[in-house]
Amino acid sequence: MATPHNEASKGDFAKTVLMPGDPLRAKYLAKNYLDNVRQVNGxxxxxxxxxxxxxKEVSIMGSGMGMPSIGIYSYELYTQYDVENIIRIGSAGSINKDVHIRDVIIAQxxxxxxAWAHQYELPGTFSAISSYDLLEKAVCEAKKKQIHYHVGNIVSSDLFYHxxxxxxxxxxxxxxxxxxxxxxxxxANAAYLGKKALTLLTISDSLVNDEKETTAQERERTFTDMMEVALEIA
Structure with missing residues (x-):
């Protein structure tokens, strides 16, 4: 069943989807890590x-930039394609002096x-959290791979230029x-729909440390620690 944004048929997606923001990172991952790979959306x-x-069957799909974009794609994957788990694999800017370029963040x-959660008309503030079982698996895998990682809270902003x-x-x-x-x-989509989600991030630039930010090609092709953790727990 296609949607206005996705031409895939029912059954084309695995139960777990990895979602980089950049569709070219999705292509790179698929071509370099998956066997028997086929394109299901363009x-x-x-x-x-x-x-x-x-x-193990795994799908990889770009999400685009921003909450409206990932909100659309993740909602359709969960509701129209029977996806159970989405693992975002993205880049982020450090706002903590102890978090450096190429460090991995496992977001709690x-x-x-x-204003995303306003649609739920809750009588308070909604705390958007990851799924604990995916979080636990990611931490175990990061330890096994001896990756320099941090577990904690992040900020999802509507504004790149603030x-x-x-x-x-x-x-x-x-x-x-x-x-x-x-x-x-x-x-929020995962919580509302009774599904699971996790975010793994690689630090691409820092707002607090004087460190050289990564290039677009590096972000596409060299964030392998994060990518491999996601693949192992998919």
């Missing part, structure tokens, strides 16, 4: 592939400046490790 250039990794939860240049510092003051633009919506 609508709007949002490439999606299904294949096997060490004998996501704060936001978005008029308030001090905003990231205030998020850092309450313990947030990094800022990105997608995870809150993914975690």
């Amino acid at each position: 609508v709007r250039g949002m490439l999606a592939y299904t294949g096997t990794y060490k004998g 939860g996501a704060c936001t400046d978005s 008029a308030d240049v001090e905003a990231s510092g205030r998020w850092s003051n309450v313990g947030c490790l990094a800022v990105e633009m997608e995870s809150y919506a993914l975690f």
Whole structure:
């Protein structure tokens, strides 16, 4: 059953989907890590592939940038394609002096400046968190691979260019490790629909340390620690 944003048929997606923001990262991962790989979506250039990794069926699909984009794709994967688990594999900017370029973050939860949760008309504030079993598996795999990782809270922002240049510092003051633009919506969709979600992030730049940021090609092809953890737990 195709949707306006996805031409795949029912059954084309595995139960677990890895979601990088960049569709070219999805293509790179599929071509370099999956066996028996086939493309299942190309609508709007949002490439999606299904294949096997060490004998287990896995799908990889780009999410695009921002909460509206990942919100659409993850909602359709959960509701129209019977996907059970989505693991976001993305990049983020560090807002903590102890979190450095190429470190991996395993996100426990996501704060936001978005109005995403207003749709639920809750009598309070919704805390968007990852699924514990996926989180636990990721931590175990990161330890096994001896990856330099952090577990903690992140910020999902609607704004890449923020008029308030001090905003990231205030998020850092309450313990947030990094800022990105997608995870809150993914975690909220999973919670609302009774599904599972996790975010793994590689630090691509720092808002607090004087470190050289990664290039677009490096973000596409060299964040292998994060990618391999996600594949192992898929």
